[in-house]
Amino acid sequence: MTWKAITLMAFMTVWGFGNVVNGYAYFNGVKSIVSWVIVFVLYFIPYSLIVGELGSTFKESGAGVSAWIEKTFSKRLAYYAGWTYWVVHMPYISQKPLNVVIAASWAIYGDKRLSTYNIVHVQIVCILIFLCVLAFAQFGVKMVKHFCSVAGMVSIVLSFMFILMAVSAPAIRGTEITINAVPQDLASYIPDFNFGYFASFSILIFAVGGCEKISPYVNKMNKPGKDFPKSIIFMTIMVVVCAVIGTIALALMFDPLNPPKDMVTNGAYQAFQQLGNWYGVGDIFVKIYALSIAITNFAVMILSIDAPLRILIESSDEQFIPAKLKKQNKHGTYTNGTIMITIIVLILLIIPLFGIGGVNDMVSFLIKLNSVCMPLRYLWVFLAYFGLKRLLNQKAEYVMTKNALIGKILGAWCFGVTALFCILGMHNNNIYIMILNVLTPFVLIGLGLIMPYIAKKQREKLQN
Template sequence: MAETQNNSKKMMWTTLAMMAFSTVWGFGNVVNGYVYFDGTKVIFSWIIMFLLYFVPYALMVGELGATFKNSEGGVSSWVNATLGAKWAYYAGWTYWACHIVYISSKGTGGLRALSWGIFGNTDWYDKLPTATTQFATLVIFLFFCWVASRGIPVLKTLATIAGTSMFVMSILFIIMMFAAPAINPHATYYSINFNWKNFIPNFNIKYLTSLSILVFAVGGCEKISPYVNKVKDPSKNFPKAMMALAIMVMVSAILGTFAMAMMFNPKVVNNNLNEYISNGAYMAFDQLGKYYHVGGLFMYIYSWCNIIGQFSTLVLSIDAPLRMLLGSKEAKDFIPKKLLKLNKNGAYINGIWMIVILSGGLIAAQALLPDAQSVMAQLVKLNSTTMPLRYLWVFAAYIALRKQQEKFETSYQMTKNQFLAYLAGCWCFLVTAACCILGIYSPDPLTLILNIVTPIILVALGLILPAIKKHQEGKLN
């Protein structure tokens, strides 16, 4: 009776699938895929990425979540249980270090959204000297570092509202774009050529060095791991939820690509790559407004959702990964004591200063780029090569879990077959690593230097901190 009552409180697999979908997916992924992969040619890559990478990745997350259902720390907790405390520190460090680049991009993205939200374009903003736009980005960034140091809790609610509204806008865009030709048949639409060669990509250097964009787009489902055991009958229903998630993301990516193809000619996009990377989503909503005779209404709604989302996510990205790193059990063993200092608002003040130096340095370095559009394009690429590095720890923890599975009890396994489990873990690890390494390449020398130097500095700092801690302890002894 108690079991039945307990089961009735658990969520349906459909609820989990929707939660995961809104966490993983966003309209920006559709735009980036369309821009970087030559229009409809991205569809082949999306399908392959979902079937051979996203599905096994999501199912591995399910098994790790079900095995360590009482672990609050997510990936770091899984690594701690399977590989030990030192590796857990490195996993936590990687997760935090990846956010250094992400934080820099939120300030830039927020200012761009603000320009669209107030003026309805970025013409004036893009014509400003790069030093001016980067100085403005730095001021915004420092202001939000101060906000994070005050420990203001309302931002989590703002981020959730903005995230939900952006998700709803992404779905509405697809529906409304397909309805547009019936409502306004005389507007200008591009016809989609369903010739086989328009869906098969050119497997060249540009293609291989852009794959990290797709890996970045489908990553992040480890955030839903705490909910594995909150689903009714997880061993049966969790894989159902993950399959539903994969299908929804795949359908959204394909339909979104077709919707973009009705609006934008890939040849024009390729000739103005930085402009479409920076402004593609706003241009799409602006064009949609014209089809519906409402001017820039949809673009303004999207812009203001994005402004709230970018700036609230900026604060959360300064605060949350830092708390995960410095508040973990491993912190006191591997991180110098000064970094663990809390201010009167309960914020890690010296940790925030470390973010100011690293992210602020990156913002300043980008003042050397030719214009604001190239800064945005460079940040998208740099994010796509650094953020997926944290997924490597998911696969490392999964391989380690299967090696010692007799030690752990679980309510769900991706597969009973050990060989298939190892194969899936190693395959996803290698794909992620290869895409991140290939993604570093850029024909632009400054972008290439930033793509190489940024990860090196962050890795070196992660290795130096435990050495400093050891030296301090040696002095005390």
């Protein structure tokens, strides 16, 4: 594979238009530009290069992070890595039904009326959608992967189209459109480095994560040692450019320094709607975008139920996984594992209703909760790299650094940054939401401590 192919693959894995919108909403419009540069230069580049070396070193390890931890530490820690990777998908899955409902509402009505609906009624619809997804998941995921790929590609193409058409609209459409004035002074782009800023930084960490998916392809490059870092640096430049231009495009439509309160809920759709108005095509852009988002989120739910569960069960040693979790139906779906997912996700869908009063608040809560939970799986990547640098005679096609001390420092840096901002991200002025932000990751990961005990009791029962 060429470095250009890896660059494109990494870009599509990491980036999306929703990241630009969330950054704009949480980091005060154009002030988010500096934040994107900071997170990519100081965090993403070492993170992705670490992943590249791990993938190149353990090229036969198909289980990814769990296998890396097993090779560098132990089977028990490998199980906990697999459990973390699986269980943090529960809040992720619980967010998707609401995304589907919002997207479907925009596709049908072309406005943000859903934000005014009773949150209890909306969550009931979300629960019904989730139960529908579970029914589909029982029949395997082969067809779903195809739909997800097509819908995902449509949304990516539309995202690029939006950025290009929005920034060029003033020149093309002239005086026919009304745009905001983008700030010209440098001070308007400097973030407010206060506690609120750092408490939201986990959203950026979450946005740039997931590049471990490209690790299996490092050894397939022509010259991994030279080409992989080049592809990552080039991809980082691409993402930063997209973040900058995308943010400026949004600033033409929304207040550059004070985004609307419902930006995370409706901002992307309003942006495509405005683009359609600028070019005189009505709601065609927002309808297509909303439909692609609804289909993608529906399909991603099914994939997120199946794939992480399969990785957990198939990559963990039997002494840690209860035998009953390995029960499969004729389609190869792990039925008891799916039941466990159902219970956890339904709890996550219901509990927030007791302290969250509206759709916009629910969307914001779920984004923040995911930014706290999902990056916890990255901690195992950095721990594996730290462990790798303790070992001798590990040969790889690509090595980020041959100096063990520097490698350990970089691994510890990324580990510390991830852990710190996950902890800070738990803060919220609403005490109920803050309690949920704190308890959810601890309870979900803590459940993993119970499974080996259950597995042990089952083995003892069979022996007796």
